[in-house]
Structures are given as C-alpha cells and as structure tokens.
Amino acid sequence: MIEAPAILLHIAAQFVHPDAYRGAITDIHLKSTPHGMRIAATNGHFAFRCLVPFGPLCFMQTPEELIPAKTFKKKVAYAQKAIINDGEARFYGGKKEGMMDLLEARPCVGDNRDEFPSHFDSLWPDPASMANAPAKPVVLNSEYMRTICDISAKLADSVNIKMRMGESPTAPLLLTTSLDDTELQFLLLPVMVRD
Secondary structure, three states: OEEEEHHHHHHHHOOOOOOHHHHHHHEEEEEEEOOEEEEEEEOOOEEEEEEEOOEOOEEEOOOEEEEEHHHOOOOOOOEEEEEEEOOEEEEEEOOOOOOOEEEEEEEOOOOOOOOOOOOHHHHOOOHHHOOOOOOOOOOOOHHHHHHHHHHHHHHOOOOOOEEEOOOOOOOOEEEEEEEOOEEEEEEEOOOOOOO
C-alpha cells in the first residue's frame, strides 16, 4: 500500500513520456529514503523530483514502486491524498479543510516491467556548483519550459521559479519552487544547437 499527496503525483505525471513503448519513463517512480518518499518522473529530456517526509499523507510499504502515470495525469479536484492498493488508486479529500471523503477511484495497474533509470538522482547537479554563467546562450524547448511554468503558476506556493545554470550551454538547468513546504525540483536539458 502507498499513500502520497495527490497533487504531487499529478505534477509528476506531467513529466513522463507519452509513448507506452518507452518503458519505465512512462511511469512515476516512488522510492523510500531515510528522509521520506522520493517522487520522480522523466521523459528523458526534462525531469521532476521531490522528497515528501513520511507522515499522515505519505506512507510506503515497499522500498521502490513504479506506478502508471496515466492514473494521475488528470487532476482530481480537492484531492488531498491518493491511496494506491490492489490495482486501484483512491483519491481522498474535500472542499473543506481536513475533510477526507472518498472523491474518486481509478484503476492503477502498471504493465511496465522495466526499471526506472538507476542513475536518475546522479543527473541532478549540486546547486552550489552551478555558476549561473554559461559561456554561450542556452537553447530550451519551449513546450517543456511551459509545463514547468504552468505547474508553478497553477499549483506552487509562488509563481516564482529559481533557476540555476552551469557554465556550459549544454549543462542541465535546475529549476526549483515549493508547494506546502515541499521543494519541487525540475531538471531541464538544453537543446543541442550546432553552430
């Protein structure tokens, strides 16, 4: 059984690859860490991760799980948490603060047997090592940037996004914002442009 904040699973679902033949990058990856549950997703060009402390909205019985993103792609209004168990995701919440009524149930059966990229966390640069001074202009995919900006504008605590860049125009950009004291991290890989 897994319990997780529904909104964070919805955000992660926006970062997966839409092609079902792409294996594990079409799913949301949940991993138990000593500090809480790491929720992550990527399509290979941009990525999302956040760490949620274990508590009333966050629980995980297994060390690692891949769950189908299609279950969480469409947001469930007023959902506070999702409970995933026996091939079903149940969304709980309500219009009033503290309500935990069953709002909706959706199938949550993954058919993917691939493993999430084991090097995923090593792709994220250390913010302290980023100089914010690329030698040349950085070229970004506007669709990916729009997804990140839409999430920040609609769901995050602030419309502001902190961006860190490396010294190379091909180094990944690290973008951060927050949602209810949880840091949301986005990794955006620049587009390679030949001179």
